Amino acid sequence: MIDRKPSPLVGGATEAFVHERASATPGNPVLEATSSADDAQAQPPLVASVDRLQSWFAASVTHPGLLSKGVLADGLLSRLDELERVVTRGPRLGALERLGVYHYGYRARLVECLADDYPAVQFALGDDAFEALCHAYVERYPSRSPSLNAYGQHMATLLATRAPAGDADAAPLAFLAELATLEWALVEVLHAAAAPVLSLETLQATPPDAWPAARLPRAETVRLLRFDYPVNAYFQAWRTDQAPAIPEPASSATVVYRHDLMLWRLDLTPAMTALLAGLFGGETLGDALTHIEREVHDADELAEAERSVMIWFREWVAGGVFAGIELPPSEGATEVN
Amino acid sequence: MANRFGLPNLGIGLGLRTVHYGHILENAPDVGWFEIISENYMQTAGKPLWFLDRVAERYPIVMHGVSLSIGSSDPLNWDYLRELKALRDRVGARWVSDHLCWTGIAGRNTHDLLPIPYTEEALAHVVSRVREVQDFLEAPLAIENPSTYVEFSGSTMKEWEFLRALTEEADCGILLDVNNVYVSAYNHGFDPDEYLAAIPYDRVVQLHVAGHTNNGTNIVDTHVGPVLDPVWRLLGLAHERAGGASILLEWDADIPPFPVAHAEAKKAERWITGVAP
Known part of the structure; x- marks a missing residue:
């Protein structure tokens, strides 16, 4: 259900969503000791350039299947029994087990x-299915960036294009893609640059006759999302430990x-959505307001929209939703925050 | 003996972690300095940088990178280096460090610290790249010994020989991670004291300590939990030989409340004054 109250703070603050990279190694499964170095038959080291060794190493440890196949991939x-010509066995583990720390860690x-x-x-997926999804992600979208801050940006695309296991899975995949869109929007908004936004004072100082031609562009720290599922309601129920079912x-x-510095999620009525989408699309306020009448056919909702539109604006502006107000050049002003 | 670069001894510091932002800004704890993972503040213009700016107003910052990939046969990533330098200048970082490793090839970043074959070819390659990076940064780079889990059969020198030759030929600094020395010594069967004896201490600008996970058959550098006494002992040795150097605790898994991590870091005081607990 959409919360039709014009309260801007539905959903509350979201504080997580920062991935921290560290120089640590992920904890590995405990490995059984293998034969000792005394048993090893000495093999001459394989002579190869640094470049060649690195290509081999990367192909081995990023191989999606068994490492024993990965080391032969490039x-x-x-032959697997040649492995010690490239990397050595250690005091307690063989060469393949030692290399396995990197294969697992990647x-x-x-x-x-x-x-x-x-x-x-x-x-929503459960841990095992999520891990399988992530493995597919890692395979399809290897990182090409020094930072991991934007690594997860393709998750909604992967979910939307992932072949469902059967007809029954099709709807959950569409829902999960939208849920991923919401979660990635939170990451994007967290990392977006804070810039000056339209203030209440500026809004109130704008003469009423200038309003129809005014444009109110989206602030960098804002995303408008439209879904086929009640995604934020699900997210909010999950946030408050209600263990929601797929809707x-x-x-x-x-x-x-x-x-x-806080992240907020605000559910919108169809009237609010039509208005904000028009404004964020670059339309004048006058044009954007006409969307309400075109897209909202419920008489009660239309009447409520007419009564409430000024309240919405005050709340949106208080939340820093608009980058500023742009007036036509003929009005003698350009852009004001 | 202080380091030859004239970089300051900042005392005992902690790795800056997101979960501690609030505590640090509200309580202004008595910490010598903070180290950041450089890449956590790249590809962002938002909240992480806001907190970093506030912390940098109150504390010295040192930058510790994980994606320089100094040992890779890929070309240096100049976009990365420009962003690194801009971040260094923004927060007034006292120095910049990264690892003796490579993180990827053919443009793919594994985000892991992968081992280098310790050969003359690799040495010449890394020396020339460290020089390029230092010329660009207009400052000495501190190179950290990594934890490693395999060695290359074709290596012709020990890691400590490679590190010494690299730092002398490239004229760079050393971030000596004594936990990594301990981890690699266990995994490869060498004597950590032999490693420490070979270090040119006039190049050591910083020391790292951390917890690790001993699986019995290997040790993994997880940065979890308290620092173990054998690692503290190595810290005491290295600190004495360096004539004092900035000390930093890394705690990255199951991160405890700030006072717990801070108390762990301050245990270093007992080991660097020669009085074991």
Whole structure:
């Protein structure tokens, strides 16, 4: 259900969603000791350039299957028993087990990053299915950036294009893609630059006859999201430990924004959505207001919209939703915050 | 003996972690300095930088990177280096460090600290790249010994020989992580004291300590939990030989409340004055 109260703070603050990279190694499964070095038959080291060794190493430890297949994947080695020509066994573990720390760590680190970005998707899917999803993600979207801050940006795309296991899975995948869109919007808003926003004083100082031609662009720290499922209601129920079930389809819209360092989620009525979408799309306030009449056919809702539109604006402006107000040049002003 | 670069001894510091932002800004704890993971403040213009700016107003900051990939055969990433330098200048970081490792090849970043074959070819490669980076940063780079889990069969020198040769030929600093020395010594069967004896201490600008996870068959550098006594002992040795150096505790898994991490870091005082607990 959409909360039709014009309260801007539906959903409350969201404080998580920062993935921290560390120089640590993910904890590994405990490995059984293998034969000691005394048993080893000395093999001459394989002579290869640094570049060649690194290509082999990367192909091995990023291999999505068994490491024993990964070490043979790029052709440097043709047989597993040649492995010690490249990396040595240790005092307690063989060469393959030792290399396995990197093979395990590669995926574990990236899965941990995605779990930090998508805790609600993880809850909705369950841990095992989420991990399988993340493994597919890591395979399809290897990182090419020094930072992990934007690593998770493709999750909604992956979910939307992922072949469902059967007809029964199709609806949950569509829902999960929308849930991922909401969670990624929170990450984006957290990392967005804070810039001056339209103030209540400026809004109130704008003469009424200038309003129809005014434009109110979106602030950098704001995202308007439209869904086929009640995504934010699900997210809020998860946040408050209500263990929600996957919902049935029902249109919803949510605006996500950062204000005073807090992240907020506000559910929108269809009238609010039509108005904000028009404004964020660059229309004048006059044009954007006409969307309400075109898209809202319920007489009661239309009447409430007419009564409440000024209240909405005051609350949106208080939340820092608009970057400023732009007036036509003929009005003698350009952009004011 | 202080380090040859004239970089200050900042005392005992902690790795800056998100869960501690609130405590630090509200309570202004008596910490010598904070170390940041550089990449956590890249690709962002928002909240993380806001907190970092506030912390940097009150404390010295040192930058510790995980994606320089100084040992990679890929070209240096100049976009990364420009962002690194801009961040250094923004927060007035006292110095910049990264690891003796590579993190990827062919443009793919594994976000892991991968081991280098310790050969003459690799040495010449890393020396030239450290020089390039230092020229760009217009400051000495501190290179940290990593925890490693394999060694290359074709290596012709020990890690400590490679590190010494690298830092002398490239004229760079050392961030000596005594926990990593302990971890790698266990995993490869060498004597950590032999490693420490080979370090050119006039190049040591910083020391790291951390907890680790001993699986019996190997040790993993998890940065979890308290620092173990054998690691504190190595810290005491290294600190004495360096004639004092900035000390930093890394705690990255199951991160406790700030006062717990801070108390753990302050245990260093007992080991660097020669009085064991």
